Amino acid sequence: MSGRESGPASGRDAPPSLWRNPDYAGWWTGNTVSAVGTSLSAISFPLLVLYTTGSVARAGAIGAANLAGVLLTTLLGGALADRVSRKAILVLSPLVQGAVLGAVAAAVATGHATMPLLVAAAFAGGLAAGVVTGAETSALRRIVPKEQLPTATGQMMGRDLGAELVGAPLGGVLFAVARWFPFAADAVSFAFASAGALLIRRPLGPDRSAADRGSGVLGDIAAGIRFVRGQPFLRFTVVWGALLNTVTEAFTLLFIALIRYRGGGPAQVGLISSLALLGGVAGAVAGPSIARRVRPRRVMYAAAWAFAAILAACAFVPRPWQIGAVVTVAMLTMVPLNVVLQAAVVRVVPDEFSGRVAAAGRFGTMALQWTGPLIAGALASAFGVPGAVLALLVPVTLLALALHLTRSLAAMDVLAQDAAAEPALEKAATEA
Numbered sequence: 001m002s003g004r005e006s007g008p009a010s011g012r013d014a015p016p017s018l019w020r021n022p023d024y025a026g027w028w029t030g031n032t033v034s035a036v037g038t039s040l041s042a043i044s045f046p047l048l049v050l051y052t053t054g055s056v057a058r059a060g061a062i063g064a065a066n067l068a069g070v071l072l073t074t075l076l077g078g079a080l081a082d083r084v085s086r087k088a089i090l091v092l093s094p095l096v097q098g099a100v101l102g103a104v105a106a107a108v109a110t111g112h113a114t115m116p117l118l119v120a121a122a123f124a125g126g127l128a129a130g131v132v133t134g135a136e137t138s139a140l141r142r143i144v145p146k147e148q149l150p151t152a153t154g155q156m157m158g159r160d161l162g163a164e165l166v167g168a169p170l171g172g173v174l175f176a177v178a179r180w181f182p183f184a185a186d187a188v189s190f191a192f193a194s195a196g197a198l199l200i201r202r203p204l205g206p207d208r209s210a211a212d213r214g215s216g217v218l219g220d221i222a223a224g225i226r227f228v229r230g231q232p233f234l235r236f237t238v239v240w241g242a243l244l245n246t247v248t249e250a251f252t253l254l255f256i257a258l259i260r261y262r263g264g265g266p267a268q269v270g271l272i273s274s275l276a277l278l279g280g281v282a283g284a285v286a287g288p289s290i291a292r293r294v295r296p297r298r299v300m301y302a303a304a305w306a307f308a309a310i311l312a313a314c315a316f317v318p319r320p321w322q323i324g325a326v327v328t329v330a331m332l333t334m335v336p337l338n339v340v341l342q343a344a345v346v347r348v349v350p351d352e353f354s355g356r357v358a359a360a361g362r363f364g365t366m367a368l369q370w371t372g373p374l375i376a377g378a379l380a381s382a383f384g385v386p387g388a389v390l391a392l393l394v395p396v397t398l399l400a401l402a403l404h405l406t407r408s409l410a411a412m413d414v415l416a417q418d419a420a421a422e423p424a425l426e427k428a429a430t431e432a
Contacts, residue, residue, distance in 0.1 A: 018144060018148060018151060018152060018155065021143065021144065022201070023143045023199075023200045023201055023202045024143045024144055024152065026196050026199045026200065027139075027143065027196045027197060027199075027200055028155070028156065028159065028196070029192075029196060030192045030193045030194070030195055030196020030197065030199075031156075031159065031192075031193050031196060032159050032162075032163060033189050033192035033193070034094060034189045034190055034192055034193035035159060035160050035163035035164075035167075036163040036166055036167045036170075036189060037101075037167070037185055037186035037187075037188065037189025037190065038163070038167070038186055038189070039163050039164040039166070039167025039168055039171060040167045040170060040171040040174065040182035040183075040185050040186050040189075041101060041104075041171070041182050041183050041185075041186040042164075042167075042171075043167070043168050043171040043172060043175075043182075043256075043269065043270060043273065044171050044174075044175045044179070044182040044183060045059070045062050045063070045118070045122065046059040046062070046063070046253060046256050047171075047172070047175050047256075047266050047269065048108070048113070048118070048175070048179060049062060049115075049118075050256070050257065050260060051266060055377075056253065056254075056257050056376060056377045056380040056381070056385070057374075057377030057378070057380070057381060058115060058377075059253060059256075059257075059373070059377070060253055060373030060374050060375075060376050060377035061115070061119055061373070061374070061377075062118055062119055062122045062373075063122070063249065063252075063253060063370075063372070063373035064370045064371065064372075064373045064374050065119045065120075065122040065123040065126065065370075066122040066123065066125060066126040066129075067126060067249065067366065067369050067370035067372070067373075068123060068126065068370040069122070069123040069124065069125065069126020069127040069128075069129070069130060070126040070127075070129050070130040070133070070366060071126075071130065071363065071366050071367065071369070071370060072126075072127060072130060073126075073127050073128075073129075073130030073131045074130040074133060074134065074359050074362050074363045074366065075221045075224075075359050075360065075363045076130070076131065076134075076217070076221075076359075077089070077130050077131035077132065077133055077134030077135065077355075077359055078134035078220075078221070078224055078355045078356045078357075078358055078359020078360065078362075078363075079134070079217045079220040079221050079224070079355070079356055079359065080131065080134060080135070080217070080355070081134040081135040081137075081138045081206070081355030081356075081358075081359070082138070082206050082220055082355040082356050083206065083217065083220065084206075085204070086135040086138055086139050086142075086204040086205055086206065086355075087139075087197060087198075087200060087204045089131060089132055089134070089135040090132060090135050090136070090139060090193075090194075090197035090200075090204075091194050091197045091198050092194070093128045093129070093131050093132035094128075094132065094190040094191070094193040094194040094197075095190065095191070095194050096124075096128040097125050097128045097129065097190045098186075098187045098188070098189075098190030098191060098194075099187070100121050100124045100125045100128070100187075101121075101125065101183050101184075101186045101187035101190070102183075102184065102187035103121060104117075104118065104121045104183045104187075105180045105181075105183035105184035105187055106180075107121075108179050108180040108183060109178075109180035109184075133358075133359070133362060134355045134358065134359045135204075135355065137355065137358040138204070138205065138206070138355045138358070139197075139200075139204045140152060140153075140156075142202060142203070142204050142205060143200070143202060143204075150287070150288040150292060150339065151288045153287070153288070153339050153342045154284050154285065154287040154288040154339045155284075157284040157287065157335060157338060157339055157342075158281055158284030158285055158287075161277050161280040161281045161284055161335065162277075162281055164273070164274070164277050164280075165274045165277040165278065165280075165281060166274075168269075168270040168271075168273035168274045168277065169267070169270035169271045169273070169274045170270065171270055172266045172267045172268070172269055172270025172271065173267055173270065175266050176265075176266050176267055206355070220356050221356065221359075221360070223356060224355075224356025224357050224359060224360035225360045227356070227357050227360070228357060228360045228361055228364065232407075232408040233408045233409060234361060235408065236406055236408035236409065237341060237361075237365075237408075238361055238364035238365055239364070240399060240402065240403070241341075241364070241365035242364055242365050242366070242367050242368050242369070243368065243395065243399055244304070244307075244396075244399055245365055245366065245368070245369045245372070246368040246369055246371055246372045246375070247307075247372065247392050247395050247396055247399075248307075248372065249369050249370075249371075249372025249373055249376075250372040250373065250375045250376040250379070250388075250392060251311065251376070251389065251392055252372070252373075253372070253373045253376040253377070254376045254379075254380065254385060254388055254389050254392075255273075255276075255314075255323070255327065256269055256273075257376075257380060257385045258314060258323055258385050258386065258389060259272055259320045259323060259324075261385040261386070262318065262319060262320045262323065263320065264320040268320055271324075272320050272321060272323065272324035273324070275321065275324035275325065275328055276323075276324045276327035276328050276331060277328075277331070278328050278331075279327070279328035279329060279330065279331030279332045279335075280331040280332075280334070280335045282331075282332055283331055283332045283333065283334065283335030283336045283339075284335050284336075284339060286332075286336060287335060287336040287338075287339030287340065288339065290336045290339070290340060294340070296340050296341060296409065297403065297409035299333075299336055299337050299340045300337060300341075300403050300409065301400070301403055301404070302333045302337075303333045303334050303336070303337035304396065304399055304400035304403055305400050306329075306330045306332075306333040306334060307330060307334060307396050307400075308393060308396045308397050308400055309330065310326050310327055310329070310330035311389055311390065311392050311393045311396060312390070312393055313326045314326050314327065314389055315386045315387075315389040315390045316386070376388060379391050379392075
């Protein structure tokens with residue numbers, strides 16, 4: 001390890017458990033409550049449209065609007081995280097998201113939840129989410145030691161999956177009881193995320209001087225993009241991830257539509273989604289250990305080919321619960337992919353660039369993601385729901401083959417596991 005460590009336990013051979021870190025534990029808890037709330041509304045948005053209009057395309061429009069909002073403010077959020085108080089961003093952004101969900105709940109309760117309003121609300125919520133994501137990565141590396149980042153990343157990913165595990169069936173049940181209920185619950189949950197960030201005592205930065213900020217927001221954004229472009233493994237994973245995320249978003253909507261196509265109701269959609277998430281939770285638990293022992297490219301191989309296999313299987317299994325069982329197995333390899341890649345990137349990017357580089361990478365991987373729900377709707381209209389799932393098999397197979405043809409992943413293996421490579425990254429940050 002270099003001397004440039006982050007977090008409260010820098011230099012310790014055996015840092016204490018993350019649960020003994022009050023800043024991390026409090027922030028994690030607040031975000032856990034918020035994640036449960038978000039999972040309630042995430043499943044309720046498509047249910048509201050699918051069981052009101054029966055249109056996959058309209059449900060896709062809401063998902064696309066949310067992702068487009070996130071995309072528009074991701075780069076700005078990364079630049080702001082390296083210029084203004086990260087804590088203020090983490091406190092205020094969830095309050096904006098809560099206000100948006102509160103407006104949706106009121107509209108649904110009063111019968112005024114029109115498609116334009118739902119699309120606008122999803123877009124506004126995405127704008128706020130894009131701003132906050134830039135500060136989250138930078139804050140995490142201030143709160144925990146660098147050597148514990150894989151563990152923290154796995155725990156936070158496990159938290160999100162666990163929240164979906166609870167929230168998906170609960171959202172289906174609450175939606176069946178009162179359609180406005182899941183949205184109201186999500187609105188309240190954002191207050192917990194804000195409170196968790198407010199109680200963090202450790203300085204979250206940034207520590208840049210006025211001279212360092214002289215380039216302006218646009219200059220900061222450009223520097224983050226240059227850093228990503230200058231690293232072959234970052235370049236490849238951003239492009240590859242953008243295409244994979246697009247397919248994943250399309251399948252996420254088709255997964256719900258396929259369960260409905262096989263005869264499942266709203267409550268069954270939630271329960272079967274939870275079944276699939278069990279594999280994700282297990283993958284998140286195993287993720288930190290995998291990140292320490294397995295080269296990133298091997299994890300990428302396994303995840304890509306597993307995704308191809310589940311697409312083929314899901315299109316043909318006849319019962320809703322079988323769809324969930326197939327996805328459960330695949331999630332055991334898909335989730336560790338995110339843990340491994342996030343931990344590798346966070347470890348090697350300098351703190352003063354963390355917000356900008358994280359935002360540039362996230363922007364790149366999300367650049368096409370908003371089209372996923374729209375693609376799902378178009379494919380379902382053209383080929384039916386099972387046919388649309390099979391159609392996604394073509395791009396996933398090509399992405400899996402691309403992993404075996406590129407040379408960029410060898411560099412990522414070295415940088416992810418060799419601390420001696422850090423000076424090269426610091427040099428790249430200086431040049432950017």
